Amino acid sequence: MPGIVIVGVQWGDEGKGKATDLLGDRTDWVVKFNGGNNAGHTVVIGDEKYALHLLPSGILSPGVNPVIGNGVVVDLEVLFYELEALAARGLDTSRLRISANAHIITQYHRTLDKVTERFLGKRQIGTTGRGIGPAYADKINRVGIRVQDLFDENILRQKVEGALDQKNHLLVKVFNRRAIAVDEIVDDLLSYAERLRPMVADTALLLSEALDAGDVVVFEGGQATMLDVDHGTYPFVTSSSATAGGAATGSGVGPNRLDRIVGIVKAYTTRVGSGPFPTELFDEQGEWLRSRGFEFGTTTGRPRRVGWYDAPITRYATRINGITDLVLTKLDILTGLDEIPVCVAYDVDGERFDEVPVNQSDFHHATPILEYFPGWSEDISGARTFDELPLEAQDYVLALEQMSGTRISVIGVGPARDAVIVRHDLVD
Numbered sequence: 017m018p019g020i021v022i023v024g025v026q027w028g029d030e031g032k033g034k035a036t037d038l039l040g041d042r043t044d045w046v047v048k049f050n051g052g053n054n055a056g057h058t059v060v061i062g063d064e065k066y067a068l069h070l071l072p073s074g075i076l077s078p079g080v081n082p083v084i085g086n087g088v089v090v091d092l093e094v095l096f097y098e099l100e101a102l103a104a105r106g107l108d109t110s111r112l113r114i115s116a117n118a119h120i121i122t123q124y125h126r127t128l129d130k131v132t133e134r135f136l137g138k139r140q141i142g143t144t145g146r147g148i149g150p151a152y153a154d155k156i157n158r159v160g161i162r163v164q165d166l167f168d169e170n171i172l173r174q175k176v177e178g179a180l181d182q183k184n185h186l187l188v189k190v191f192n193r194r195a196i197a198v199d200e201i202v203d204d205l206l207s208y209a210e211r212l213r214p215m216v217a218d219t220a221l222l223l224s225e226a227l228d229a230g231d232v233v234v235f236e237g238g239q240a241t242m243l244d245v246d247h248g249t250y251p252f253v254t255s256s257s258a259t260a261g262g263a264a265t266g267s268g269v270g271p272n273r274l275d276r277i278v279g280i281v282k283a284y285t286t287r288v289g290s291g292p293f294p295t296e297l298f299d300e301q302g303e304w305l306r307s308r309g310f311e312f313g314t315t316t317g318r319p320r321r322v323g324w325y326d327a328p329i330t331r332y333a334t335r336i337n338g339i340t341d342l343v344l345t346k347l348d349i350l351t352g353l354d355e356i357p358v359c360v361a362y363d364v365d366g367e368r369f370d371e372v373p374v375n376q377s378d379f380h381h382a383t384p385i386l387e388y389f390p391g392w393s394e395d396i397s398g399a400r401t402f403d404e405l406p407l408e409a410q411d412y413v414l415a416l417e418q419m420s421g422t423r424i425s426v427i428g429v430g431p432a433r434d435a436v437i438v439r440h441d442l443v444d
């Protein structure tokens with residue numbers, strides 16, 4: 017079973033690192049297939065904590081080949097900043113391969129991201145400001161700059177000219193900013209070309225050969241189902257395909273090579289940025305969850321919005337992604353509650369919805385219909401088998417499993433790497 021996809025079920029930050037750690041030394045390749053440096057995972061190297069935003073987590077494991085696929089948007093300044101920071105700590109990053117077809121985030125994408133958000137005022141999306149949306153917009157609009165363009169100066173110049181033609185009008189006339197010079201962008205991009213060259217490859221071919229050879233390839237999704245540009249809470253989404261289908265288009269392997277689809281879901285819900293969130297808490301229980309769960313953004317440091325577990329969202333994600341296994345994370349954070357509310361359906365202006373409403377206005381108005389499950393007070397972080405969990409915690413997990421429509425194969429019970437209960441192996 018060599019092709020394993022990892023996707024977020026909710027609005028991101030579910031703790032995908034637990035699953036990648038668990039696959040650990042059985043992984044031969046880790047592929048990032050969507051997003052850019054809007055993601056964030058904290059990694060621990062020796063005594064040091066380090067936040068990676070762009071590089072796939074596999075970069076830290078000596079036996080793993082990390083790949084940045086064609087579906088990713090790459091900010092070269094961030095790429096080299098992260099690579100140099102890892103090299104300074106003695107890590108070998110030479111195995112990294114980057115798709116020649118990946119698109120590049122330039123200075124004008126970052127600028128446009130920020131000014132557009134400001135311009136939107138109350139309607140703003142709450143982006144990470146990293147230029148993600150504008151870079152993907154250029155890709156779809158066919159005026160993007162790809163990694164391979166850096167190796168042909170003429171083509172690069174033509175493409176940058178084409179991209180800046182309209183943007184400079186927009187920047188100057190609408191946003192009252194200065195125009196960006198073609199030379200400034202071309203020189204900046206060319207300054208990375210020679211360092212980038214050895215990393216650039218036909219990664220679709222590499223991955224296909226790896227799968228043919230029986231290697232274990234992990235496709236690591238950035239963001240999550242409810243932030244997917246097609247299936248999320250549009251327009252309050254990111255601009256890429258964060259669902260399992262994106263693993264195929266964003267890496268260039270056929271969908272039939274994806275054998276296991278692992279959905280990562282938190283035992284409660286969080287969201288960064290704007291948009292609907294039916295189970296959101298605004299009271300002291302929300303404060304309690306936020307501080308207990310350390311719910312602050314890795315990329316922006318923003319406090320995350322928090323709420324109870326939303327079962328229709330997991331059912332939806334299971335269906336959209338074809339999830340075969342769930343990894344339930346941060347169960348330990350709920351320890352100490354007398355009872356644990358779970359959203360089982362929605363009320364929309366007096367009408368009951370058992371599934372996520374297709375109509376965004378309905379989802380905006382949805383209030384959760386809650387069921388209450390008995391809590392537990394014992395410390396569960398030392399449990400390594402399901403039977404070692406208090407009965408109430410077992411019942412909570414079994415109830416979520418039953419409502420989600422797929423098995424919960426792994427349960428995270430604490431921040432430590434090994435603080436997991438494995439009920440079903442993710443590889444066999």
Ligand code: IMP
Pocket residue numbers: 027028029054055056141142143144145146147148149238239243252253254255287288289290
């Ligand atoms: P963008 O990806 O910067 O365009 O932001 C679009 C939306 O996705 C915003 O609401 C962000 O907060 C959210 N977002 C992007 N990346 C992440 C992530 O890694 N975790 C959680 N939310 C994210």
